[in-house]
Amino acid sequence: MTTISPDYQVIVVGTGFSGLGMGIALKKAGINSFAILEKADDVGGTWRDNHYPGCACDVQSHLYSFSFEPNPNWTRMYAPQPEIKKYLQHCARKYGLMPQIQFGQEVKKAIYDEQNKLWRLETAAGKTITSRMVVSGMGGLSTAAYPNIKGLNTFKGKTFHSQDWDHDYPLTGKRVAVIGTGASAIQFVPQIVPQVAHLDLYQRTPPWIMPKPDREITSAERTLFKYVPKSQEAIRNAIYLQLESRVLGFVLNPRVMKLPELQARRHIRQAIKDPVLRKKVTPDYAFGCKRVLISNDYLPSLAKPNVDVISHGIKEVRANSIVTDDGQERIVDAIIYGTGFKAQDPIPRGAVFGKKGVDLIDTWQQGAQAYLGSAVNGFPNFFMLMGPNTGLGHSSMVFMIESQIAYVMDCLKQMQKNGWKEVDVRAEAQQSFNTDLQEKLGNSVWSTGCKSWYVNADGKNTTLWPGFTFDFRRQTANFDAKNYAVEQ
Ligand code: N01
Numbered sequence: 001m002t003t004i005s006p007d008y009q010v011i012v013v014g015t016g017f018s019g020l021g022m023g024i025a026l027k028k029a030g031i032n033s034f035a036i037l038e039k040a041d042d043v044g045g046t047w048r049d050n051h052y053p054g055c056a057c058d059v060q061s062h063l064y065s066f067s068f069e070p071n072p073n074w075t076r077m078y079a080p081q082p083e084i085k086k087y088l089q090h091c092a093r094k095y096g097l098m099p100q101i102q103f104g105q106e107v108k109k110a111i112y113d114e115q116n117k118l119w120r121l122e123t124a125a126g127k128t129i130t131s132r133m134v135v136s137g138m139g140g141l142s143t144a145a146y147p148n149i150k151g152l153n154t155f156k157g158k159t160f161h162s163q164d165w166d167h168d169y170p171l172t173g174k175r176v177a178v179i180g181t182g183a184s185a186i187q188f189v190p191q192i193v194p195q196v197a198h199l200d201l202y203q204r205t206p207p208w209i210m211p212k213p214d215r216e217i218t219s220a221e222r223t224l225f226k227y228v229p230k231s232q233e234a235i236r237n238a239i240y241l242q243l244e245s246r247v248l249g250f251v252l253n254p255r256v257m258k259l260p261e262l263q264a265r266r267h268i269r270q271a272i273k274d275p276v277l278r279k280k281v282t283p284d285y286a287f288g289c290k291r292v293l294i295s296n297d298y299l300p301s302l303a304k305p306n307v308d309v310i311s312h313g314i315k316e317v318r319a320n321s322i323v324t325d326d327g328q329e330r331i332v333d334a335i336i337y338g339t340g341f342k343a344q345d346p347i348p349r350g351a352v353f354g355k356k357g358v359d360l361i362d363t364w365q366q367g368a369q370a371y372l373g374s375a376v377n378g379f380p381n382f383f384m385l386m387g388p389n390t391g392l393g394h395s396s397m398v399f400m401i402e403s404q405i406a407y408v409m410d411c412l413k414q415m416q417k418n419g420w421k422e423v424d425v426r427a428e429a430q431q432s433f434n435t436d437l438q439e440k441l442g443n444s445v446w447s448t449g450c451k452s453w454y455v456n457a458d459g460k461n462t463t464l465w466p467g468f469t470f471d472f473r474r475q476t477a478n479f480d481a482k483n484y485a486v487e488q
Contacts, residue, residue: 006118009033011131013107016045018137018385018401020088021066024095025405037123039106043092046139047084052165052184053191055081058294062236063396066091070232072225078214110134111353112380117421133381135408140386140463141341147179150316157320158334162188171195174333177322181207183293185338190297199307200330202314206281208264212294244468246394250288251466254445261287271299280311289450291393343453343463354379367462371430372476374404380424383408389437391463399469407476414479422487429483440466
């Protein structure tokens with residue numbers, strides 16, 4: 001028997017695509033008893049936090065946007081970060097979400113109250129809020145990862161992570177070291193090469209890079225999209241189908257990857273003439289095993305005279321220099337970390353406590369897992385958007401987010417209709433879903449032996465969805481109450 005009523009029916013955490021999409025769906029369904037908690041002072045999630053030079057989406061914007069809110073104003077096929085942030089601000093305003101967002105409220109702890117069947121959330125600002133349901137839209141790539149290198153804390157120069165770019169620090173004329181050659185670094189490196197006196201790029205593993213089929217969207221096209229929205233929808237659908245066909249190579253038959261690999265090899269040959277540098281930047285693992293990156297200016301920028309690609313490991317950092325395994329010491333003024341995010345720990349220890357006070361992290365000792373990337377047994381009425389194994393190597397995350405939002409909305413509808421106060425996914429349903437998922441992942445290109453943030457230290461892939469996104473949409477189309485223990 002519950003004794004107290006929660007402050008809200010739903011608390012949404014975060015204001016990126018996930019949190020805003022969820023808020024919009026709640027509004028559209030006429031559910032107004034909700035709040036969105038946001039740690040920062042503006043909306044935008046990763047598109048607010050990442051503003052390094054050259055930051056842009058690597059999925060075409062016609063598809064990397066809400067299905068219900070096409071943007072006829074994209075200026076490029078792959079929109080730059082300021083446009084995506086503006087788009088999200090526009091969505092928040094247009095759908096009347098601003099009054100529902102509580103800024104400066106970073107959720108530090110969420111504790112499930114079994115007796116009252118509600119969540120109690122504590123924020124860093126000292127607020128306590130209760131809610132029947134919590135929907136986390138915190139994203140899996142928001143906590144910056146720093147390398148663990150001897151002597152880093154003794155470095156006297158400037159350091160920052162790609163996610164915390166310091167635009168006030170002038171790079172002009174400086175000797176700069178960049179550590180990492182992932183999706184972020186390949187975007188900012190070509191931007192800073194013309195400014196710096198010298199760039200040392202510390203590459204642990206070269207990425208496979210494909211040409212980026214980017215171009216300006218002309219004003220005539222933008223006018224067409226504005227007045228004939230169906231034309232933009234047709235392009236969106238065509239992009240969707242084209243990207244979806246990549247699943248054939250990633251999951252169903254990795255040998256198909258040989259074809260794009262040839263194209264990537266040609267891209268290296270065209271961009272770089274020096275055979276030593278060519279060899280350095282050519283990966284020795286299967287195409288697609290790590291995230292395939294797209295860029296037209298990254299490889300050419302490495303061939304510039306003021307750039308050295310260093311493939312020796314870093315031995316130590318000293319007050320003004322970096323020393324590599326071969327004993328060479330290079331003087332630098334600044335170190336920029338392009339070292340990515342803690343993708344394997346999407347939720348930190350001590351943040352989410354379910355039934356019997358169990359920490360969510362303790363249920364993830366074999367790696368993060370959830371039912372449909374959304375629900376975890378023992379954590380009733382708690383849903384994650386972009387949770388474990390919902391990531392994509394081939395298409396738009398916004399599609400996955402919208403699928404999960406529809407699932408949570410159907411759950412809310414059924415809870416309301418049936419008077420349920422608690423839904424808790426059954427352990428057997430979660431187990432069998434994940435057994436099936438891991439079996440599919442075992443045959444994918446991501447399991448061909450490279451080291452990437454997709455897999456954890458034990459080699460288990462906890463991040464990617466192994467299949468077509470329309471299959472995920474089918475599975476999340478309706479809330480399958482039979483797989484949940486429900487309580488009035
Ligand atoms: O991070 P990463 P990112 N010593 O993890 C290296 C999304 N994203 O920020 O490959 C030396 O890809 C590491 O080396 P290795 C996208 O999903 C999207 O670039 O592990 N090097 C690697 O080179 C992406 O995948 C967009 O051997 C070290 C790099 O640092 C994800 O974010 C744009 C090291 C990290 O690369 C992360 O991208 C940008 C060490 N100790 C990002 N530790 C879109 O456009 C790590 N590295 C949508």
